[in-house]
Amino acid sequence: MKLASLSFLKSCVGAAVGLMLGLLLCKYAGESPLKVLRVLYESSFGSGYDFGMTLFYTAPFILTGLSVAIPFRAGLFNIGAEGQLTMGALGVAAASALMPNLGPSLFAISFACLAAFVCGGVWGLIPGILKAKRGSHEVITTILLNFIAAGVSAYFILYVLKDPASSQAETAEVASPYWLKPYAIFNGAPMGDLFWVLIVLTLLFSVFLSLSRWGYELKSTGENERAAETYGISKSRAWMSSMFVAGGVAGLVGVVEVLGNSHRLKMGFSADYGFVGIAVALVARGNIVGLIPSALMFGILQKGSGSLDLETDKVTRDLSYIIQGLIILGVASEGIWDYLKLLRRKPRV
Amino acid sequence: MNAIEFKNVSRRFEDFYANRNLSFEVKAGTIHGLVGENGAGKSTAMKALFGIHPPTEGEILIRGKTSSIKSPIHAMRLGIGMVHQHFMLASSETVLDNIILGHEPRRGLIFLDRKKALKSLQEIVSSYGLSFHKWEFPIAKLSVGEQQRVEILKLLYQKSEVLILDEPTAVLTPQEVRELFQNLKRLKEEGKTILLISHKLKEVLEFTDSVTVMRRGEGVGTVKTKEATEDLLARMMVGREVSFTYQGERKMIAHPEHLKPLVRVERLTIESQTEPLRDVSFELKPGEIVGIAGVQGNGQTELLKYLSHPDRFPKASGEYMIRGKHMQMAGPLELRRQKVGLIPEDRLEEGLLLRQDMRENFLLGQHHDPRYSEYGMLKRSRVTAELESKISEYDIRPTNPSALLGKMSGGNQQKLVIARALDPSPEILWVAHPTRGVDVGAIEKIHEALVRERNLGRAILLFSSELDELIDLSDRILVFFGGSIKAEFQRRDFDPWKIGKVMGGGSA
Numbered sequence: 002m003k004l005a006s007l008s009f010l011k012s013c014v015g016a017a018v019g020l021m022l023g024l025l026l027c028k029y030a031g032e033s034p035l036k037v038l039r040v041l042y043e044s045s046f047g048s049g050y051d052f053g054m055t056l057f058y059t060a061p062f063i064l065t066g067l068s069v070a071i072p073f074r075a076g077l078f079n080i081g082a083e084g085q086l087t088m089g090a091l092g093v094a095a096a097s098a099l100m101p102n103l104g105p106s107l108f109a110i111s112f113a114c115l116a117a118f119v120c121g122g123v124w125g126l127i128p129g130i131l132k133a134k135r136g137s138h139e140v141i142t143t144i145l146l147n148f149i150a151a152g153v154s155a156y157f158i159l160y161v162l163k164d165p166a167s168s169q170a171e172t173a174e175v176a177s178p179y180w181l182k183p184y185a186i187f188n189g190a191p192m193g194d195l196f197w198v199l200i201v202l203t204l205l206f207s208v209f210l211s212l213s214r215w216g217y218e219l220k221s222t223g224e225n226e227r228a229a230e231t232y233g234i235s236k237s238r239a240w241m242s243s244m245f246v247a248g249g250v251a252g253l254v255g256v257v258e259v260l261g262n263s264h265r266l267k268m269g270f271s272a273d274y275g276f277v278g279i280a281v282a283l284v285a286r287g288n289i290v291g292l293i294p295s296a297l298m299f300g301i302l303q304k305g306s307g308s309l310d311l312e313t314d315k316v317t318r319d320l321s322y323i324i325q326g327l328i329i330l331g332v333a334s335e336g337i338w339d340y341l342k343l344l345r346r347k348p349r350v
Numbered sequence: 351m352n353a354i355e356f357k358n359v360s361r362r363f364e365d366f367y368a369n370r371n372l373s374f375e376v377k378a379g380t381i382h383g384l385v386g387e388n389g390a391g392k393s394t395a396m397k398a399l400f401g402i403h404p405p406t407e408g409e410i411l412i413r414g415k416t417s418s419i420k421s422p423i424h425a426m427r428l429g430i431g432m433v434h435q436h437f438m439l440a441s442s443e444t445v446l447d448n449i450i451l452g453h454e455p456r457r458g459l460i461f462l463d464r465k466k467a468l469k470s471l472q473e474i475v476s477s478y479g480l481s482f483h484k485w486e487f488p489i490a491k492l493s494v495g496e497q498q499r500v501e502i503l504k505l506l507y508q509k510s511e512v513l514i515l516d517e518p519t520a521v522l523t524p525q526e527v528r529e530l531f532q533n534l535k536r537l538k539e540e541g542k543t544i545l546l547i548s549h550k551l552k553e554v555l556e557f558t559d560s561v562t563v564m565r566r567g568e569g570v571g572t573v574k575t576k577e578a579t580e581d582l583l584a585r586m587m588v589g590r591e592v593s594f595t596y597q598g599e600r601k602m603i604a605h606p607e608h609l610k611p612l613v614r615v616e617r618l619t620i621e622s623q624t625e626p627l628r629d630v631s632f633e634l635k636p637g638e639i640v641g642i643a644g645v646q647g648n649g650q651t652e653l654l655k656y657l658s659h660p661d662r663f664p665k666a667s668g669e670y671m672i673r674g675k676h677m678q679m680a681g682p683l684e685l686r687r688q689k690v691g692l693i694p695e696d697r698l699e700e701g702l703l704l705r706q707d708m709r710e711n712f713l714l715g716q717h718h719d720p721r722y723s724e725y726g727m728l729k730r731s732r733v734t735a736e737l738e739s740k741i742s743e744y745d746i747r748p749t750n751p752s753a754l755l756g757k758m759s760g761g762n763q764q765k766l767v768i769a770r771a772l773d774p775s776p777e778i779l780w781v782a783h784p785t786r787g788v789d790v791g792a793i794e795k796i797h798e799a800l801v802r803e804r805n806l807g808r809a810i811l812l813f814s815s816e817l818d819e820l821i822d823l824s825d826r827i828l829v830f831f832g833g834s835i836k837a838e839f840q841r842r843d844f845d846p847w848k849i850g851k852v853m854g855g856g857s858a
Contacts, residue, residue: 213727231659232692
């Protein structure tokens, strides 16, 4: 526990240093760093609507962060959250199109969640199986499957589920029982109960990972596969199961997007959620609870990026991405800590 | 003249001193031993000399001149060469190419002159009175002893004046050891200086001229070998009296011939490129320790892998039975249910999760034990409670269950591996190299634990590369060569020379 909190602290300091560097950069560009901070703050927390939107951006980041962090326990680097969430969203669209009149809303939404989880999960399971049975490197296979997912999803959107009334590349609107109901306090932002369910599930999942045999098997495999195998833990099972769950969790992004936001599946809807998820997991250092603040930070930067265009003269939304990059660098510069430790100890001979 | 002199040499890693104020001198044309327990800093001192870890304080004098050795290449230029414990040879290349690597004679600017290289090597061999002729053989076709000779020839080819040998006898048969030291003596007579790192006191006493003893990174003292005894060196190493052979009680199990064997392996054959097994049969009865002897690579590793994980060998033929039950399809969890405990060959690679704490490591392999998990959930508090009692029973340090394994000493890591294998007390034990990389104090404790389990009626199969350990502990010894059992020795007939001969391929 002490170790986890120390590593959390390191992440915070790293992120703060990255943010400072970003703000210095605006100073250089001729914009007041304080103003940039104020724009970012007001844009993400300024009103009920803004806060709702920030949380709405945060949810996919938690999910994709999870989908990177879970296989990471077992020693796998999942670059495929983007493809998995694409397939999850397709699953949601297909499920709602297949059964438009499915009973009460709770029932319909649960059905959509299941479809998203299974579709994304299978897409994650494929590289898991390839790794376990053929030894194919998961980084390569997940990247390739991202492209395949984009193609498959485009085919279904354009030729199978296409809205004939629309001139855009999008499916028909999903039936109303499937819609997530937004909260009134968020003033129309597409933010509802599901967010809190997500937070609670994330916390529970974190406990589950540390207390369950499955979590232990993933950790042992990631730590030392040979030792795990010697003591009867199957690495194939750990890899396949973690990739299935990772894909499923990423697939749930489809629920947030299709049922919560546009109520239809649009081609290319994802703002690189899958790839930002890698950064989210990195900043959280693989800690599941840490994904929540980490995702929130990326949510704020995402939400604020648009306002930077509108409300400042010298900087654009690109600054938000630059800050994201600097934060990642700040957090990832792990070696700095060892170097500092060395400096501190040198004078004492 | 002193070939080498260490003057107050210290090497610090952050706030840990691997060497501290180490001073000793080595006369030119002598064999100098450097002994100490594992982790005493012998290898660090030699790495300082060879330029891998230059000292942080103090200085090293070479032939009387201060030399700050910055890199291995620099060290080689100063005439210092090192044979590492794990040989640094390209196994698919020929002996000749391995030797000249880095110092290739050329014809013109680009063409290798192998003929010239071969000629100068043959001159070296004959001038030192050595014998070697397998120049065109790939390294992989050579025995371990021959590979070592290649490493030494390489140093001679580089015109090294000082030869550092790091635990050179760890992988050799007694016969090969003798041959090695005969060669080293010849090199000494030709004026070479030899630094020998070893923890085998007998060898050091027999073959060196002077010995420096190290403890906890510091030099305890340097003595002339003529004036040293095993007891003296051991006391200097450990700082207290140690017994070398297990002195405890060996309870005789009544009429072991009439006991039914717990384990039966019959005509076990495994095809493998590297380490095949041919027609291996043996039985294991309650209350006996059966030692498995053999030079590394003669089938012992494969046998242990098979015994602890038979389901990974679908092509193995023969029988493997525990209490009459077939085990050919069993995995580690099934073996555990059959009350088999395992102390794996390489604890770092196969036994431990180094970045995790003792709790996680104690659980490894026991995560399906109903005491520790239920309905897929772990009983963390039960694990910690049991671990705490093991920590005090086996005197594991540090005593904190959340200590990280990677920060613990080899001896304490191994104690945890053993505590885990003996929880709950198994009826059968596969034990491999239980004291490898473990300090002398812990060795005694580990040997005690093994004999205690034997006296309790457990059947123990003991794999070890230390013949002395096998002779101390075993009731019988099976000697492996070329993938099959070549001889069996009963305790009353144990003779290291006879066993060594079989290990080297001779007949008993």
